[in-house]
Amino acid sequence: SGGAKGEGEKTIGVALLTRGHVFYRDLEAGLRSEAQKKKYDLVITSAEFDLGKQISQIEDFVTRKVDAIIVCPVDSRGIGPGIRKANDAGIPVFTADITATEGAVVSHIASDNIAGGRLAGEYLAKALHGKGKVAIINHPAVTSVLDRVQGFKEALSAHPHISIVADVNGQGVRDKALQAATDVLQAHTDLDAIFGINDDSALGALDAVEQFRREGVIIVGYDATPPAADAILRATALKADVVQYPTVIGTTTIQTIADFFSGREVPPIVPVQVGIIDKTALEKTANQGAN
Amino acid sequence: MASPLLAMTGIVKEYPGVRALDRVDFDLYAGEVHCLVGENGAGKSTLMKILGGAVQMDGGTIAIDGRQTVINSPVDAQRLGIGVIYQDFRLVDELNVAENIVLGQEPAGYGFLTALDRKAEHRRAREVLALLGESLDTRVSAGFLSAAKRQIVEIAKALSRNVRILVMDEPSASLSDHELNNLFAIIRRLKSEGVGVIYISHRLEEIFSIGDRVTILRDGSRVETGAVQGMDRRTLIRLMVGRELEQEFPKEDCTPGREILRVENLKAGMLKDISFSLREGEIFGIAGLVGAGRSELAHVLFGARSRDSGSVQLNGEDFDPQSPGEAIEAGCGLLSEDRNRYGLILQMNIRENVTLSNLRELVRGLVVDRRSERTVAERFAGQLKIKAPSVEVSVETLSGGNRQKVILARWLFTRSKLLIFDEPTAGIDVGAKREIYLLMNDLVRRGIGVIMISSDLSELLGMCDRIAVMCNGRITGILQRQEATQEAILSLATQFAEAEDYAG
Amino acid sequence: MPAERPTLSRVLSEYGIGAAFVLELTLFSVLSPHFATVDNLLNVTLQTSITAIIAVGMTFVILTAGIDLSVGSIVALSGVLTTVVLRADLPVPLAYAAGLGAGLLFGVLSGTAAGIFVTKFRITPFIVTLALMTIWRGTAFVITEGRPVWELPEGFSEIARARVSFLPLPTLIMIVVFALAHFVLTRTKFGRYVYAVGGNSEAARLAGIRTDRVLIQVYVLSGLLSALSGILLASRVNSGQPNAGLMYELDVIAAVVVGGTSLFGGRGTVIGTLIGSLLIGVLRNGLNLMNVESYVQQVVVGVVILLAVMMDRLRKR
């Protein structure tokens, strides 16, 4: 990099929320593969949940005079000043996964976290036949997670016989989630279900459930990463996962930018489907893949 | 007679397992030098720490000018015009000499944001040092100074304050005669200005040359207070140790054996052309003024500092240790002059400090044999009369002299063939000094070579077979026991001083 | 702590890390065309200002042989408090006075608490400030329920965006804070006492210094400057973020120590800290500009810090 740019070659700055979670690895992979096709240069940085750092990274992009910026904001409002800086410099900004509420954004490409949480809640309610005790392995320091939990709780509120008996912080990583889930299982011998706010949380909970050999507890995860899908297929306690399609978010984002570069009009919001998958759904897609 | 400047009555201080002071009375008049003597651990420093506000007493009263006062902190003591030179140096290594000297006396006003006048500080520091006949560079950090220089800064620090009561707790322990004379001149001047001076020393001749009255402490109790004039050395010693002490320097003649150390044209740092040799069973003294390079020589021989050129042979083999560990393995030991900085591990207890350099000998299988370790420590503690409740107490709680004995014990336990003692008797009481000399006799008898660096000339003259004199990094002469006199040593010790000063 | 007029060459030789810093600047100038522009350099100072200001307080604390792990949480909670108060229905000038006041006052109170625990209860600073770190972080989350505080009065975000002539205001504040701190440390009684207490607290006490007071003061200073940074950060992101300042303690201590201040107290300078902060700030900026992958960046940052400090040590042999 740094050399003279050829005709048509574009550089895009990417400010990720984190690179420590598989979801963002997939999103990044989507970005990369599509950018490679389009021959764009990607400059990928990660703020690791530090908003100040993320703004600095955007400032560095502005200094570098990149052709476009993709942000997965640490915080929807807080990223405003960074986006405005890019606006001032005339660099188009796109957000992926998490919206920005301030500053001018060309297009937002994401799945809806509240809706995803709702899906998880509805799935559990059905599986529990409207009755039972539920725990959340939470990581309430991140906006997208707060949204998931909000959607989850909304869905459950329609079922008066389901109660949320524990809400513990697993920090979104598998080892800490395992510890938190262990404590929950200790305290609630009659627990029926666990919602993990991402797959590391859900898999940590699964580790705990398996180590306790606790029959009958079901787990719903979020993100449908390969290890989680594998666990679902193996008929473990992890029964279902909310799927976002982070890779698709990634590729769609680059396609949207390509459209924008070529002068086409792009919509302000580009939705990427969310869904929930369980063993049956997974087996079906696997068969389709085989066909 | 007017009421005393200071009257301490019935002072009591307890430490776990020790009654450091037991109803001690002590007074001081303006314009007098009141000496305080006693064996190691008798309670001298503790009494002075109470006066300086460094520790709190458990009972008793203190009156100044006849008025009862309370001293709860060093700040209180300063306000009352009390200045203390503590036995264990209390310098801030990271501050320079001037900053250390004026520490705590920065100008008042505008609260803590008061701007400092650094030029004035250096000027003030140089003035005070000049009184002591010293021309130390005031910009050097205190951490770089040798023990003696630190002592001088410590004295300057106390002198720079306008005090009415000046306490000196063993100010002379690492000073040579030259500095001592300057110190005495100052004390006399202060006396004439009406300052009361409390002077603690284990070098009893100092008591007779500077003291007006003397108080003797033994085991935390006052034994006697009286005029120095009416007292002779023998009585003083008897009152201190509780019995007669025959022959202060019990030198035994011992026929030197093979040569064990040969130093040829050694150069290192400030050291130039050092050549000498040492034979089994010999006590080789090194004399010199402060900063002559004696300690540096010791460190170079011991592998704690690297050398530039020259050769050293130990037992006929080339000896160029790259670390103290190697030197110790080859049978060489060094007792360093600054016990607190370079000797003791203060957090450890007596037992652990004594055995530290020779643990190997106590290891059975994988473990350190605690029982024999304890036996060893107790044996030395007894032999050296270390005053402590047990060998399991932390050395932090020991008096200055007793700490010195611990470090001495460590080297006695290493079974070295060559022992270098740098100021071995600093802060050690007369009784214990004699024990140490007896031990040295014992060592030589076993064929060990001893190098003794000391600023106490009488000790060198009393104990050494030969005495090398150093000045500005060179050996200016080596005297046989018979030809060694105070005058001869002094003239060699100052031989190059002036010439080099001009040259530099 | 000699501090006669610091010329560039004096600074380089005395604050050893300076040479490494100059080398770094040179390298990035060669490697990236975007680096050595006025804009980018101002940009770096702006980015660095937040942690650099905290690093000043940390330098004082570390000089006394203490440590302050609570800085990052103070950043968060002071930002939250300021923004919460700003949202209250107060007339504009009063809202600002109350908001900024609340943030800074909190910093002072936290520092006072730390100082009192350290001096009066003799609890080691590491534990005291670690406890405060988790307490304030938790409080920030409890107050905000985990969501950022936003919809602030129009002008608030202007604080961090304002420029005084060409200098960003945070940069200017950073410069002023460093200049003052340098003066205080090298020229005033308080500064002298900070070194004395850190170098040998028993010696300082015996010299008549009220060491407890000095210690409390340094923690208050650290709290206050962290709160100031917290407010600047809140203005920069135009919101009160309960998770702001995460892990700042490590970044800040790293800057201070890279700058030559000893964790055992008594040795160090704020000029060193400034260079340490900038060295790390420039490194991040330069690597971003050069398009270094973020995982690889971590590796490179670690290696460079090690090399820089090593260069310093080898030169001082």
Next chain:
Amino acid sequence: MPAERPTLSRVLSEYGIGAAFVLELTLFSVLSPHFATVDNLLNVTLQTSITAIIAVGMTFVILTAGIDLSVGSIVALSGVLTTVVLRADLPVPLAYAAGLGAGLLFGVLSGTAAGIFVTKFRITPFIVTLALMTIWRGTAFVITEGRPVWELPEGFSEIARARVSFLPLPTLIMIVVFALAHFVLTRTKFGRYVYAVGGNSEAARLAGIRTDRVLIQVYVLSGLLSALSGILLASRVNSGQPNAGLMYELDVIAAVVVGGTSLFGGRGTVIGTLIGSLLIGVLRNGLNLMNVESYVQQVVVGVVILLAVMMDRLRKR
């Protein structure tokens, strides 16, 4: 470091924090019916074992007046290396030998590197291990591209799940590690040297101790134990997680310091560390059992740590 037979009452009075720990146990037993069950208490020791094992190495390092910030990253990278090797197509016993060997060897190498930088280049341990912390973390992410390493051989997860009679294997390993460490510190030459170097390193050197060697050894020990923990953790979560062990350094140092070891070296015990680790582990467990909200938990943890240490200090007056 007296270490005659430690009876319960001796432990309580000597390791001051012990009283606070007993109080904590009592309180939780009263407050939560789920707490004082054999199952839960074993659970706590299992959970604590990972950080407690690291804390043993950290105790050695801190006793020499050093610090090791790289432990959390070593946990991650050793777990990653072990699992990566396990996935390679090797016959089973060889795969295990190679996998575990790779993880542990990495810990030893990291510790050696730290020790060499600290002793030969005289770089302060804080900087050395901070640099290694970011370097190893970055490396773990580069190797895995940020994804967990999974699909491991069947038996791997059994390591952490195995029980020896009723004791979970990690708990047993923790007990063995503590017992050995206690023995080494109080009974062997090496232990004595660790205290000496931490108490006064120059005096220790002049007493003939090869201080550099001692320092390198403690960092190696810390690296090795961190790697051991990393492997146990990987087995527990049946995968190599590049983000494992985040922030462990603070948790571990907190446990060591709460347990009475001085950050300035020369003072401390592994029994104190064990109590410190358990005190914090039990606290987290108890609060989870009592369903305390996670934000509030943080506040409570901070307050309790402060109170516990304060209790210790007040009692020692």
